[in-house]
Amino acid sequence: MAGKVSVKVENVSMKFSLSSEKVDSLKEYVIGILTGKQMAKDEFWALKNVSFTLEKGDRLGILGLNGAGKSTLLKAIAGVYRPTEGKITKKGVIAPLLELGAGFDMQYTARENIYLYGAVLGYNRKFIDTKFDDIIRFAELEKFVDVPLKNYSSGMKSRLGFAICTAVEPDILILDEVLSVGDAKFRKKSEKRIIDMFAHNVTVLFVSHSLEQVCSICNKGLILDHGEVKAFGSIDKIAPIYEEMTS
Amino acid sequence: MMVYIKGFWKRRFLLYELVIKGIRLKxxxxxxxxxxxxxxPILTTIVLTIVFGTLFGNKNRDFPLYIITGRLMFSFFQEGTKNACKSIRANAGMIKKVYVPKYFYPLSGILFNFIIFAISLIVLFPTSIYTKTVPTHRIWHLIPAICYLLVFTIGMGMILATLNVFFRDIEYLWNVALLMIMYMSAIFYYPEKLLKSGWFWILKYNPMFCIIDLARSxxxxxxxxxxxxxxPMIFGLVTLLIGIVFFRKKQDEFILHI
Incomplete structure (x- = not known):
């Protein structure tokens, strides 16, 4: 499967400051300066020196225990976080199915939100115009197009979010355990849509706790442990390591 | 530089959507x-004209026009900077979850207020009919005045938005500062007396007064x-430059503080 490089992560580190006294008022700041007190700065490296390269069509499963840095890594690749150190290069259209509906406005109707959220994802108006009916039909919200989102159930909201996110044909698909959207019927439908995307030679980054799910979808695996890459390679080699880790 | 312009152009639809959202929801x-x-603005001008015209004895015929010009411009500055100041915190949920160029938040907050301001300028027509003021060729002064106002507001907005991420107090301090700026900008009194006193510098070096005075002229x-x-042009451009540099330098730290 030698092809073009799709995602390249080079020595990426991500630092968070977990200062126990978070200074966000001017008074505390001035007092801190005047008394010469050192701000307790607990630095926490969510990612340490992570590097890997994916070629177009690779499907990477990211495994690790809670707090290993999986979601941070996905967010850094999606562009939400800027890595403290290192560099991430990616080619093509990204569909981040990270937090469905993060751009939604609750006072807006579904119609308005499709345009707003579409714009957040980088679509242009013409594209949304052509996909509008598809999105509504896929989310099964034909009757609620002009209802403000605050009156929606959480299932309806995530269905709409999923439909908008997957309206593109992405080159890179980022999945954070979102396969469980809505009821059983919608879940089947959404799974089918994602599997269909796989057929189009899309690069996938998938986070899950279920090794079974990862094995069925991915051809490569990456194990993160406390922010560091513990193992990276084909999924057949990675799966036993992860099994050993978790047992 | 080209990279930024390209990035902006690619995302112009998002900026449009954010601006429209502000107007629609307001x-x-x-x-x-x-x-x-x-x-x-018409109602508040009537109130101000009664208070400062009738009760304080400013009997000039064009006093309502004088007031409404100052008030319209100042209230855009006020609403725009207030909105920008809160913008990063108000959109914390979105910033943590999806990638959007961060300056879009303060900028869209200011631009939507600018559109409302531009629409509200219509009230100058009925007011000038009421005061029987005929516009002359000098009306062009409005163009630089409005440009300076926009540039200055965006610059201040970027600075405030950045500061407010790190110190929440700014939101409250700025409200007080706005009140001070309002009294220092001769919105509802004539500046002549003050200009002749030893306090003339309060007006002369206040960019808001200069902009409003330019529009009024x-x-x-x-x-x-x-x-x-x-x-006010130089002041506005310097403020904008400081705002952009400051915002750019700090924007990657936002996510750790909101």
Whole structure:
């Protein structure tokens, strides 16, 4: 499967400051300066020196225990976080199915939100115009197009979010355990849509706790442990390591 | 530089959507909707004219026009900077979850207020008919005045948005500062007395007063000074530059503080 490089992560580190006294008022700041007190700065490296390269069509499963840095890594690749150190290069259209509906406005109707959220994802108006009916039909919200989102159930909201996110044909698909959207019927439908995307030679980054799910979808695996890459390679080699880790 | 312009152009639809969202949500569920942007300045001008005209004895015929010009410009500055100040915190949920160029938040907050301001300028027509003021060729003064106002507001907005991420107090401090700036900008009194006193610098070095005075000179037909034409332009551009540099330098830290 030698092809073009799709995602390249080079020595990426991500630092968070977990200062126990978070200074966000001017008074505390001035007092801190005047008394010469050192701000307790607990630095926490969510990612340490992570590097890997994916070629177009690779499907990477990211495994690790809670707090290993999986979601941070996905967010850094999606562009939400800027890595403290290192560099991430990616080619093509990204569909981040990270937090469905993060751009939604609750006072807006579904119609308005499709345009707003579409714009957040980088679509242009013409594209949304052509996909509008598809999105509504896929989310099964034909009757609620002009209802403000605050009156929606959480299932309806995530269905709409999923439909908008997957309206593109992405080159890179980022999945954070979102396969469980809505009821059983919608879940089947959404799974089918994602599997269909796989057929189009899309690069996938998938986070899950279920090794079974990862094995069925991915051809490569990456194990993160406390922010560091513990193992990276084909999924057949990675799966036993992860099994050993978790047992 | 080209990279930024390209990035901006690619995402212009998002900026448009954010601006429209501000306008739509501001007047949603009110019966008169956007017409409020016309009624509100007229009503407050009537109040101010009664208080400062009738009660304080400013009997000039064009006093209402004098007041409404100052008030319209100042209230855009006020609403725009307030909105920008809160913008990063108000959109914390979105910033943590999806990638959007961060300057879009303060910028869209200011631009939507600018559109409402532009619409509300319509009220200058009925007011000038009421005061029997005929516009002259000097009306062009409005163009630089409005440009300076926008540039200065965006610059201040970027600075405030950045500061407010790190110190929440700024939101409250800025409200007090706005009150001070309002009294220092001769919105509802004539500046002559103050200009002749030892306190003239309060007005002379206040960019808001210079901008408002520039606009008034266009509407009320008096000659413009070089000072009013140049000082607020330079002040505004420097503020914008500081705002952009400061915002850019700190924007990657936002996510750790919101």
């Amino acid at each position: 007047y949603r569920r009110s019966y008169l909707g956007i017409i409020w942007s016309l009624i509100e 266009g509407i009320l037909n008096y000659s413009v000074t070089w000072w009013n034409l140049l000082y």
